[in-house]
Amino acid sequence: MNIGVLALQGAVTEHIISIEKTGAQxxxxxxxxxxxxxxxxxxxxxxxxxxxxxxxxYGFIEAIRxxxxxxxxxFGTCAGMIVLAKRIAxxxxxxxxxxxxxxxxxxxxxxxxxxxxxxxxxxxNEPVRAVFIRAPLISEVGPGVDVLTVYxxxxxxxxxxxxxxxxxxxxxxxxxxxxxxxxxxxxxxxxAKQ
Amino acid sequence: METGTSRVKRGMAEMQKGGVIMDVMNxxxxxxxxxxxxxxxxxxxxVPSDIRAAGGVARMADPTxxxxxxxVVSIPVMAKARIGHYVEAKVLESLGVDYLDESEVLTPADxxxxxxxxxxxxxxxxxxxxxxxxxxxxxxxxxxIRTKGxxxxxxxxxxxxxxxxxxxxxxKVTGLSKDELYNEAKTLGVPYELLLEVHELGKLPxxxxAAGGVAxxxDAALMMHLGADGVFVGSGIFKxxxxxxxxxxxxxxxxxxxxxxxxxxxxxxxxxxxKGIDIATLTPAERMSERGR
Numbered sequence: 001m002n003i004g005v006l007a008l009q010g011a012v013t014e015h016i017i018s019i020e021k022t023g024a025q026x027x028x029x030x031x032x033x034x035x036x037x038x039x040x041x042x043x044x045x046x047x048x049x050x051x052x053x054x055x056x057x058y059g060f061i062e063a064i065r066x067x068x069x070x071x072x073x074x075f076g077t078c079a080g081m082i083v084l085a086k087r088i089a090x091x092x093x094x095x096x097x098x099x100x101x102x103x104x105x106x107x108x109x110x111x112x113x114x115x116x117x118x119x120x121x122x123x124x125n126e127p128v129r130a131v132f133i134r135a136p137l138i139s140e141v142g143p144g145v146d147v148l149t150v151y152x153x154x155x156x157x158x159x160x161x162x163x164x165x166x167x168x169x170x171x172x173x174x175x176x177x178x179x180x181x182x183x184x185x186x187x188x189x190x191x192a193k194q
Numbered sequence: 195m196e197t198g199t200s201r202v203k204r205g206m207a208e209m210q211k212g213g214v215i216m217d218v219m220n221x222x223x224x225x226x227x228x229x230x231x232x233x234x235x236x237x238x239x240x241v242p243s244d245i246r247a248a249g250g251v252a253r254m255a256d257p258t259x260x261x262x263x264x265x266v267v268s269i270p271v272m273a274k275a276r277i278g279h280y281v282e283a284k285v286l287e288s289l290g291v292d293y294l295d296e297s298e299v300l301t302p303a304d305x306x307x308x309x310x311x312x313x314x315x316x317x318x319x320x321x322x323x324x325x326x327x328x329x330x331x332x333x334x335x336x337x338x339i340r341t342k343g344x345x346x347x348x349x350x351x352x353x354x355x356x357x358x359x360x361x362x363x364x365x366k367v368t369g370l371s372k373d374e375l376y377n378e379a380k381t382l383g384v385p386y387e388l389l390l391e392v393h394e395l396g397k398l399p400x401x402x403x404a405a406g407g408v409a410x411x412x413d414a415a416l417m418m419h420l421g422a423d424g425v426f427v428g429s430g431i432f433k434x435x436x437x438x439x440x441x442x443x444x445x446x447x448x449x450x451x452x453x454x455x456x457x458x459x460x461x462x463x464x465x466x467x468x469k470g471i472d473i474a475t476l477t478p479a480e481r482m483s484e485r486g487r
Contacts (some may be wrong), residue, residue, distance in 0.1 A: 007447060009206040009213045011205075011209055011211060045209045047213060047233040047234070049231070049268065050213055050233050050445070053445075054231065054449055062352075077211070084243070092268075112197065114206065116195075116202055117195045133209060151459075170203060184455055
């Protein structure tokens with residue numbers, strides 16, 4: 001099973017290391033053709049404005065929408081969550097417009113307000129260490145969205161069918177359970193197709 | 195809930211990987227940089243080539259410039275404090291700057307001691323020209339390293355030298371046996387534990403960017419080819435004829451640093467890059483990379 005990590009900018013290697021711990025093969029994705037070789041895609045943390053611009057420039061918007069429309073799973077962390085959202089709070093234009101959520105960027109403040117803590121994620125037994133870096137949060141969810149984690153009354157992890165998003169960075173810890181959760185989604189989808 | 199942990203500070207630099215951090219001198223330039231796809235901007239009063247030309251003592255930027263830039267962009271904002279200038283760093287932190295550069299581009303405030311960066315909530319980036327400097331800065335709490343290069347020259351040769359040297363030193367450390375590491379730590383003037391980490395990881399424990407002399411898209415791609423995690427561009431962009439186009443081209447060349455056709459494409463009709471200086475013509479006192487060991 002191949003899981004790609006969109007490698008336009010951001011913390012790509014960390015996700016590849018984490019996803020390979022689940023037994024899947026990790027693959028940096030720099031061009032749209034590579035989407036053919038993978039069964040699931042991770043959109044990493046980084047700067048969402050930069051990633052969004054480069055996605056437009058290289059034809060990733062349509063290509064990733066098609067990928068998602070085939071039911072193939074996508075996992076967005078931090079900036080990845082922002083680019084997956086249908087709506088971005090403020091007057092900023094959304095990018096992939098795939099997931100029925102509204103995200104607020106830099107919602108916890110600037111870098112000095114960035115933090116880590118332990119959080120419960122629905123579907124995972126023990127709490128996970130959540131690292132928030134100039135993180136966004138989910139300010140609204142549509143009816144089809146399952147909320148997986150709430151921190152201080154704010155939604156920070158959610159799932160809608162084949163789409164999984166988190167405000168924090170599981171790839172910065174040695175805890176691979178959220179990646180395992182995603183790998184299981186990819187495996188389930190691949191099994192259903194056969 | 196914990197703020198300012200090593201993971202939060204180093205993680206911030208991880209998010210910048212594969213990106214370009216651009217020097218800007220006002221809000222308008224900051225917006226151009228953000229629109230071109232910069233992952234962060236460095237708010238300065240003068241770019242390094244102007245600092246060189248002006249001479250005298252170069253200090254932290256006027257807080258008005260920093261505040262102005264903080265207001266207009268949503269990407270992270272960095273700013274420079276002088277080496278050893280604890281108060282400049284505290285002032286910049288109080289303004290809400292996302293990352294501090296304890297930088298040899300400014301005139302050092304302390305010829306011996308660097309800032310104790312561990313006690314800050316905001317992360318620091320520091321310059322290094324060899325592994326010893328890099329690990330000493332990390333030991334003081336730096337969360338990100340960049341090559342010193344020779345800022346404001348538009349000449350990539352020093353950044354190349356520093357990146358190659360650091361990488362060759364890391365390769366050597368990786369090949370040493372554990373009992374040889376003690377002596378190597380002594381020779382380099384660094385803590386044994388940090389050197390052991392490099393020995394095990396085969397790389398620095400923090401992100402390592404290229405800086406100091408990047409003037410063209412091909413320069414940026416060259417530094418990525420040599421193993422940089424990303425690129426700082428100082429004078430290169432806003433000293434070129436067409437900053438907007440130039441900035442976009444450098445961003446694309448950094449992302450696709452092995453796609454030479456694409457680099458050729460983005461390099462077309464960029465106009466004149468900054469003029470540049472032959473390093474051999476600099477006197478030792480004019481070499482910023484000699485500041486801060």
